Every structure is written in C-alpha cells, then in structure tokens.
Amino acid sequence: MNAVAWTRVAVIVGFVALIEALCRFGAIKPFTLIAPSAMAVSLVALLQKPDVRADLLFTGVNVAITVAISVAGGFAAGVLLHRFARARRVVSPLLAASYAVPMFVFYPVMIVLFGLGRWSLIAIGVMLGIVGMIVNTIDGLDRVPRVYTKTAAMQRMSPLATTLLVVLPAATPHLVTGVKLAVTYSITGVIAGEFILSVAGLGRAIALAYNNLDNAAMYGLLLVLLIATTAINVAIHAWESRMHRIWGQA
Amino acid sequence: MGKPDAPDLGAGVIAARRWMPLVDSAIFVLLILVGWQLLFVRVGNDGFASPGETIGRLATLAFNAGFWNNVEATAVAFAWACVFAIGGGLVVGLLLGASRFAGEVADPILNALASLPKITLYPVILLFFGLGLQAKVAFGTIHGIFPVIIMTMNGVRTIKPVVRKTARVLRLSLWETMRTVLLPAALPEIFSGVRVGIALALLGTLIGELFASDRGIGFLLMSYVNRQDGAGVIALTVVLFAVAVTIGSALLALDARLHHR
Amino acid sequence: MNLASPSPAALGQPALVASGIAHEFRDRNGRTVRALDGIDVALQRGDFFSVIGPSGCGKSTLMEILAGLVAPTEGRLEFEGVPVAGRVPDGIGVVFQEDASFPWLTVADNVAFGLRRARAAPDEIARRVDYALRFMGLRDFAKHHPAQLSGGMRQRVCIARTLVQQPRLILMDEPFAALDQQTRLVMGDELLRLWRETGATVVLITHSLDEAAMLSDRIGVMSGRPGRFIETLDTGHPRDRDSRILGDPRCAELTAAMWAHLRDSSLHAIEAANA
Numbered sequence: 001m002n003a004v005a006w007t008r009v010a011v012i013v014g015f016v017a018l019i020e021a022l023c024r025f026g027a028i029k030p031f032t033l034i035a036p037s038a039m040a041v042s043l044v045a046l047l048q049k050p051d052v053r054a055d056l057l058f059t060g061v062n063v064a065i066t067v068a069i070s071v072a073g074g075f076a077a078g079v080l081l082h083r084f085a086r087a088r089r090v091v092s093p094l095l096a097a098s099y100a101v102p103m104f105v106f107y108p109v110m111i112v113l114f115g116l117g118r119w120s121l122i123a124i125g126v127m128l129g130i131v132g133m134i135v136n137t138i139d140g141l142d143r144v145p146r147v148y149t150k151t152a153a154m155q156r157m158s159p160l161a162t163t164l165l166v167v168l169p170a171a172t173p174h175l176v177t178g179v180k181l182a183v184t185y186s187i188t189g190v191i192a193g194e195f196i197l198s199v200a201g202l203g204r205a206i207a208l209a210y211n212n213l214d215n216a217a218m219y220g221l222l223l224v225l226l227i228a229t230t231a232i233n234v235a236i237h238a239w240e241s242r243m244h245r246i247w248g249q250a
Numbered sequence: 251m252g253k254p255d256a257p258d259l260g261a262g263v264i265a266a267r268r269w270m271p272l273v274d275s276a277i278f279v280l281l282i283l284v285g286w287q288l289l290f291v292r293v294g295n296d297g298f299a300s301p302g303e304t305i306g307r308l309a310t311l312a313f314n315a316g317f318w319n320n321v322e323a324t325a326v327a328f329a330w331a332c333v334f335a336i337g338g339g340l341v342v343g344l345l346l347g348a349s350r351f352a353g354e355v356a357d358p359i360l361n362a363l364a365s366l367p368k369i370t371l372y373p374v375i376l377l378f379f380g381l382g383l384q385a386k387v388a389f390g391t392i393h394g395i396f397p398v399i400i401m402t403m404n405g406v407r408t409i410k411p412v413v414r415k416t417a418r419v420l421r422l423s424l425w426e427t428m429r430t431v432l433l434p435a436a437l438p439e440i441f442s443g444v445r446v447g448i449a450l451a452l453l454g455t456l457i458g459e460l461f462a463s464d465r466g467i468g469f470l471l472m473s474y475v476n477r478q479d480g481a482g483v484i485a486l487t488v489v490l491f492a493v494a495v496t497i498g499s500a501l502l503a504l505d506a507r508l509h510h511r
Numbered sequence: 512m513n514l515a516s517p518s519p520a521a522l523g524q525p526a527l528v529a530s531g532i533a534h535e536f537r538d539r540n541g542r543t544v545r546a547l548d549g550i551d552v553a554l555q556r557g558d559f560f561s562v563i564g565p566s567g568c569g570k571s572t573l574m575e576i577l578a579g580l581v582a583p584t585e586g587r588l589e590f591e592g593v594p595v596a597g598r599v600p601d602g603i604g605v606v607f608q609e610d611a612s613f614p615w616l617t618v619a620d621n622v623a624f625g626l627r628r629a630r631a632a633p634d635e636i637a638r639r640v641d642y643a644l645r646f647m648g649l650r651d652f653a654k655h656h657p658a659q660l661s662g663g664m665r666q667r668v669c670i671a672r673t674l675v676q677q678p679r680l681i682l683m684d685e686p687f688a689a690l691d692q693q694t695r696l697v698m699g700d701e702l703l704r705l706w707r708e709t710g711a712t713v714v715l716i717t718h719s720l721d722e723a724a725m726l727s728d729r730i731g732v733m734s735g736r737p738g739r740f741i742e743t744l745d746t747g748h749p750r751d752r753d754s755r756i757l758g759d760p761r762c763a764e765l766t767a768a769m770w771a772h773l774r775d776s777s778l779h780a781i782e783a784a785n786a
Contacts, residue, residue, distance in 0.1 A: 147607045147610070150575075151607070154580070154603070157628055161628065170613070170614075170615070246614065247615065247656070
C-alpha cells in the first residue's frame, strides 16, 4: 500500500477513534450516539438472534428483487427511449424532475395495488431505482462512437450482433453507473418503506428500536446497514475501477 | 461548383416541424391524465385522488393562507440547506481539488459516503438536532453537499495543465490566476455539481420535514397522509413536481450556457 | 504466408468503377445539401488512388459510398463488376479517421474481431492474427488494451484488423490525420509495404499534399462542395517506392499542381466556415 492508501486508512481510523473518544468522555451523550465499540458489540449480539436474521433476509431479498427489476426494466426503457426520439424528447423533463417527487407518498396506493407485504416495498424501491438506470442507459447508448457502428457495418454484422457485440460493450461504463444508482436507490426505497410501513425487515427493526429508545439495538442495526451497503458499493466501485483501467478512462 | 442549393421546403412543412414537440407533449399529458384516471378507478380515495379532485384541491390550496405559510417555512429551510451545502461543498471541494494528494485520499471516501443511503444517518441527525429547523437544514445539507464537493473537486483537478501554464506565461498573480483563469475554467463542472446539489438539498429538506418538523410542505404532506386525505396528498405531490421541473429546467438552461462557451 | 487475397482477379483487372456518383441529403433545417456532384473514377486491381480536397468537400461522404455504407442518390457504382447499392460487399476493408479500436478488447481480440464474426476456423484465425500483428509491429502488445497504446499504435490495430481479412479494396479516410508528420511518413511506408504485399486496390483520402504526392499512382483533386474531380493526376511512380521519393522533383511538380487547384478552394472553405 502506498502513502495515499495509508493516509486514507489513517483518516478513517482517526475519525472513528475521535467519535469513540468523544463518546467515552461524555462529550457526546449515549442518548444521542453510542460509542462505535458499543455499536460493534451490539451488532455481534444482534446477529445471533434468529428474528434479526430473518429480518435481514427479508430485506436482502426485497433489495435483490428491486435491483433486478430496476436494472432490467430501466435498461429496457432506456433502450426504447433511445430508439424512439420523439418519446424521449417528451419523457426527458419528467425523468430529470422525478428526483423531487417524494415517492413514499405512493405507499398507500401501492398497498392497495399490491397488498401490505414485500411487493409494495419493492414497487416503491423500483420507482426510485429505475430512473437512474434509464438515464444512464440512454446516456451510454448516446455516447457509443459512430465509428464503432460503422466498423460493425463494414464487418457486415446483423443488427442483433452489432447490438450485442459492439453497442452494449461500448456502453458498459455508463450501464455500470446506472446499476450503481439503481442499487443505492433501491436500498433507500426498501428500507424507508420498511421503516414507514412497519411490515418486516431491517427498516422495521430500526423503527422499533428508535421508538423504544433502544439506542444500542438501533445503532447496532444501523451499523449492519452501513457495512452491508458499503460492501456492495465497494464491490461495484472495484468493478468500475477495473473497467476504467482497461478503458483508460475513455 | 456554383450550383445553388435546392429551394427550401415549403414554409408549411417547416412550421409543422416546430409545432410537433408541442403536439407530442400534449398527447403525453393526455396519456398521463387517462392513466391517472384509470388508476383512480382501481385504487379509489385511499391515499389517492382523481385528476378532477386534484385540480379542485389545488385551487383551494392556492387561496389558503396556511398553505403559503408552510411554503414559506420550507423555502426558508431549503435556502439555508443550499447555503450550507453549496458553501461548505465549494470550500471542501476547492481545497481537495487544489491538493492532488488530499484529492486522491478523499476520492473513494467521498464516493462511498455519496453512495450511502442517507436514511442511515436520519436517526443520528434527529437525535443530535432534535426536531425543528436545524434538523431540517441538516437533512437538506447532507443530501446536497456531496455532489457539490465531488464535482467541484473534479472541476479543479481536471483543469488542463496548459491553462495553468498560460496563466504563468501571462505573469498573473495568484489571486488573478484563481479569479480570471482557474475559476472560469472549472466553472461548468462546479455549476453542474451545484445544480445537482440544489436539487438534492430540496429533497433532503422535504424528507426532514416529514420526520422532524411541525411546519413546511413535507409536514403538510405527512399530515395529509395520516389523515388519509388523498386529494391533498396528490395535490401537494403535483405542486412539488412542478417546482422541481421549474427549478431544474432553469438550472439546466444555465448549465447548458456555461458548457457551450 | 502472406495476406494477398485468394481472389482470381489479378492485378490490372477492373476493381472499382464509379460513374456519375452524386449525393444529396437534407440537413437538420430541412434544406437539401448537394455533397457530391458527378464523381467518375475507374480503378484497376492494385491501383493506389488518393483523393485530396479542401475541408467539407465531401471526401468522407464519397468514401462511405464507395464502402457501400451509404447509397448515392445518383450514379452507379460497381465493385469487381458487381453493382454496389447501400450494402457492404465482401472484400472491402475500411480504416476510419477516428480511432475505431474497441477499448474493451485486447489488441489481439480486436484484430481477430472480424475473422471471428466470419466464423473462420480457430487455427486459421490464430495464424492470420499472428501474422498481421507481426506485420504491423504489434506482436509485443497482443495482450494490451488499446487505451495503453499511443494514437499511432491504435491506428495500426485498426489497420491490422482490416488487413487480416484479406480485403481486395482498402479504403482509408485520413487514417494518419491525428499523427505528427514524421510518424505519418513512417506509416506511409508501412502502407506501401502493405499495398504491395496484399496486391489490394487502395483508395486513400487525405488532405496532406505530401502523402498524396508520395504514395499514389493517381490523384483525384476534388473541388469544394459540391465535390467533383477537377483533375486527375498521374504520378508515374514505380511500384517499389518508399517515403524517400519525397525528395524527387516529380513530387514537387505534383504538389505544385495540386496546390494550384486547391489554394483557392481552401481559402474559400475557411471563409465559408467563418461566415
């Protein structure tokens, strides 16, 4: 590891140590935040409990399904919009402004449509996660250099072969960015839904702990969430970095 | 050579081409309204409302003083969130951009924090700031600050070396270099970050109002949801969407002008 | 082995015949633009023909028509006696001006790309790719990715990818435009070597007077838009030439002849661009 990596580790460790010290010396009250070490202890204890594990599994499955639908659906929609310029012109401002629509207001609608279970959570998660995938799919397809498709034409490739072997690989960096956004927003949508609707899962567990003023349990669960999302993001980032290296940041 | 271009198409065809986008938008709006009405038929008034009911509600709200008080509360919190997100973001971003080493150290950390679902921080903020304006502003800030930092940092880092060299050849002072060369060079990228930051700050403020306030549009929204006031919920959603489209379009137009110089 | 294509058409047979090629299209304002205005050229197998002209004269459009990528709005085009109309015939290779190497593939995979699409046998692919890499000096970089190479090397990858399919007609659209002068001269030598080795017909689009004067058997001088050939010059160079021919008085004559035609239209093109 070089100086940059060591400094990074030092910054992170230093920050955590600072919080730990502030908690231990009473500058931060346990009512507000418990010490990182206490969070870790709580986390270990929680993971032993079968109902906590059941909650995690519930949430994990929800997120997985949501990401799958967001990525597949977002990709398909992006391809269609890229192909049909008229539709794209009309839908673009809608996509650009969708960030501001507080999707959770549609939870009651989703409950009526899908019932009070995981599917209303997944529906909201998809509404949040799909937009990033659509926008990045369109962007990625836009940026495929024309000379690549001309090269495919010179090889007398069929449209299907051109799409699979040239256009999609060329668009991959942007598609990966779309997947990254889909993952982040899917997690947000599912957890927030579980939090508000108190169906089951990690979100509900956090809400219960918060309402019961059980900071130990709450921060333990938040730590689980933090570690899980960071691990996923680091994995995706590693994939992205590898691609940047091969492509030379092109 | 010297053969004139073929005569232009009839004026009628060109005019039709200009009206096309409007017709397309009109058709799209119509499709949305039809879909909306169909959904209403299926879902009913359970947290939902028909287009007609919504329009009626919007009219009522427009003349309701309470509504405008809430708008003002949100606007104040949003403004503060923007100040902190943009101000803080610019400072941190410029510093990290100026130092190559600091930038490299911070890059993955920033990306990890930006990708983190902010809901993980909500309980912490609520416990730290209690309920009220400060919590709302904090929510807005944590949402808005990351795009500003990241894109400001990138904007400064990716200033072409030849630009800096030109400043040196012209023998500009440090202050003049920053003011007349570096800042304009990085401005398009910085502005893109500010644009995204503003958008996310609005979202964050609204979310803060859901959980941490007794006034504001977010709070109003939450009270409608709790009272099962479907028309109110959808009317407010439409208002928020319209505000977002307006602000977003204005910022995008500015952004386009900056990027095309 | 060499890269000469196994076609029965020997040197001297008709390769490419274009008569009355003209092309019009609608620009985004709906106005009709006449890009080409009556191009006639007849090439025999093994000819090296350069096209030179001012910016915007339609050279690239002409190349896309010759490649079969675009169907001309007027005129006839025949490749080896068979009419070409908007479909890419077998046996034509193109090297574009922009870098067309695929960043997600290694150099070797890039070069093998076309052969794999054509379902050639794996050991045949391996042999031809290996030969092409060695011919273009890319052997040591087979496992690299294009992003790790310089612009000139990447253009060599594109050339290798084209020639590995043994094309009988090679079209090149300002392939060396992004390179510095000395590298261009070296690449010109390699191009001549390639041309002799494959026995292919070459059409080179360029705006470098040196390149046209040095490399070609014949030069077509194009006018500004709408493009047509104002003159066709015969260089009379021997087949085994290289870049040292640049010092030959004949090259100076050719350059002078080209510039006499092009100077006015080039100035005009700059003025038109700034209008």
